[in-house]
Amino acid sequence: MKLTILGGGGFRVPLVYGALLNDRAEGRVTEVVLQDLDDRRLYAVTRVLAEQAAGVPDAPTVTATTDLDEALHGADFVFSTIRVGGLAGRADDERVALEQGVLGQETVGAGGIAYGLRTVPVAVDIARRVARLAPDAWVINFTNPAGLVTEAMSRHLGDRVIGICDSPVGLGRRIARVLGADPGEAFVDYVGLNHLGWVRGLRVAGRDELPRLLADPALLGSFEEGRLFGTDWLQSLGAIPNEYLHYYYFNREAVRAYQEAEKTRGAFLREQQARFYEEACRTGVRALDVWDRTRAEREATYMAENRETAGAGEREADDLSGGYEKVALALMRAIARDERTTLILNVRNRGTLAALDADAVVEVPCLVDANGAHPFAVDPLPGHASGLVGAVKAVEREVLSAAGSGSRATAVKAFALHPLVDSVNVARRLVESYTSVHPGLAYLT
Template sequence: MSKLTILGGGGFRVPLVYGALLGPDSPITSVSLYDISAPRLAAISRVLMAQAADSPDAPDISVTTDLSEALSGADFVFSAIRVHGLAGRVIDERVALAEGVLGQETVGAGGVAYGLRTLPVAEAIARRIALVAPSAWVINFTNPAGMVTEAMAAHLGDRVIGICDSPSALGRRVMRALGVSGARLSYAGLNHLGWLSGVHVDGVDLLPRLLASDEALSSFEEGRLFGADRLRSLSAVPNEYLHYYYETPEVVRAELGATETRGEFLLRQQDECYAALASRTADPLATWNAALRQRDATYMALEGLGERDDAEGGGYEAVALALMMAIASDSPTDLILNVRNRGTLDILDDDAVVEVPCRVDGSGAHPYPGAILPAHGIELVKRIKSTDRAVVSAAASGSRAVAVRAMACHPLVDSVPVARRLIAEYQRQLPELAYLH
């Protein structure tokens, strides 16, 4: 018997996680959904029950708005909270764009604002887990994932592991473009800031073959997003989020010219979906599936990919399941995860959370030594880690001055006057930031 607690259990993507648990090899027998919103819990639990209808061994489902009740007896805790909901994401985006800077939810000004209001909640949750379920393994998907995982690790140590779908999806697409499977990937960086620098099969690196082929590069998302010339100049394939750094003016112009931000689209779409689920007149699973397909098809549309018919879907649910199975069964598995550095990248200290290939077994996640960070990415990684650390410090101290420093430190803001105005406006619109003085 293994219990999984999902924090943010009323979230739109929770059915992806539950669906991954319906296979015969799942180690989970019961799922507890926790959320501060009872109506959202009710809506999503309807979707999960529909998913479970044809699966006689589906994990039992319980719902609660009591955090200690949800955590009691948990073997695994999946954290996917969103402080101030999607309305907060809209504020992140619009306040930044009003200053002419990027407001993406994990990158730039929006990511700093998201971290400032999320870290106090995430740390409170980590302290509660340490008290109520000290033996539980915590899988963090709460964004900004690297920053939040590092803050939670101060209370939970190596029992908190951050996950993201982007690196594994990048690896799948690259291997498909090369016509291979089971390759050993060289990948290193921070969450939403990493580079794939090697694809090894039988001791041979196939990445040069990929970079030499226009046809292969045009066959997958990152190849089209960055273009062959840039990828060849980098001698690596960046995580898709590097687009925000490499093409900042173009992205900001596109977002300023759009009729709605990504957050506004998702807020409108999810409000419609939850309203339909609450009405009990629509098929819950069909309603949710239709909304998910639209969400996936329009992912990164503003970044120049347009509506996609090759969307990978979430992907993070498969990473979460593989992680839980490796720990529960002590079956070694290789995954790209957010973990403490432990000397893996020599430019960062041991406690810095990095995103690197790991071997996972019953004792947790262990980063492989010698991860390669491309030389052109070193200074950017160091600066973003400094920004993350300043956000963590601001959240711990409640210092508005440190929050301004964190905002100004980010290379996509890079201005103290702009940083002051951003923090002031975020405080005005986000009550969760009232703690900054």
């Protein structure tokens, strides 16, 4: 089976390959093609993968190319992990937003809109090429903003594109762990959009254990979300929010923390990964050791500003191991081998949330089999959550419209309608600044 990874020079690709090395079952991936625009990044990552595969019998073969069409031909699965504009673009997204006094983050608020505006045209082109060159392939989208990009691609690939994120998985795992339950045996009632969802229940053997957690302040405050949001706020909500909702519920504190930080997350990662790629390309250096060391630092500093603002302390060791590659592999296995499983995924709504139309991509539990991902029926969201989901989905739709039409006015509207952008004039200045620093937004007129 052939797996093509777009953005194959990306830093997290070795996580995916490491998971593939542990898969010995029939029908496993035997061929991996890495596609990237940057030869140097491809060289560094292929070195890491070669060292991972050392001594592993029948390890999947790895080839690398900068030719997108060549990479797609004959693919059974396509992982889209592209980052349009690279980490330099992310750093600019964050900086421009903070200069206007609004949140600078790659998926939430102004930064997420800017990232989406320059990513959607590229993702749509990829979707069209997949439809033409590998019509039977399944596309698993890792590219952020994951829900928005998945929806853009679904307009050309239908249900054969599925978005994934490790945040809901990590949240469900932490809740199960603190309740003494086996995460593999628990059903997580999680509903929302990507980076905008809530756990409303955790059922073990048919019994919802979440009320027990919410009723116990000591237990509730013993894991990351309890420390991040505060036990009293979680009890008021009656649910456990995705960590990214900290940007909404504590926006003023988050913006201030980012403004006061020595450097933004994007700037930190840009410098860190520049060092990684430079060092990993050197002769005589063990690229895998360099990657392991860099990844440990990257994971430990994740959302550091938010945790500092909330006094949440350091991340727990169990949360430093990633997880999105495990979700991707489980999804791929379920489809390729018809191994039915339940995963939280980004898929078309199809009536799952009554407040949204059928084609809106939502993040919900799904039953996955050989025919793809099928969302479970869920209870409606409470009013406060439904209103926020509706507002953010409306912004996503304006982003898609602006990307399709090239309308600068529609781009301004997307920014202005976002709950974390507090003025139409700020929205206008954001569009002006983003178009001046991002060549990829030159299409907006």
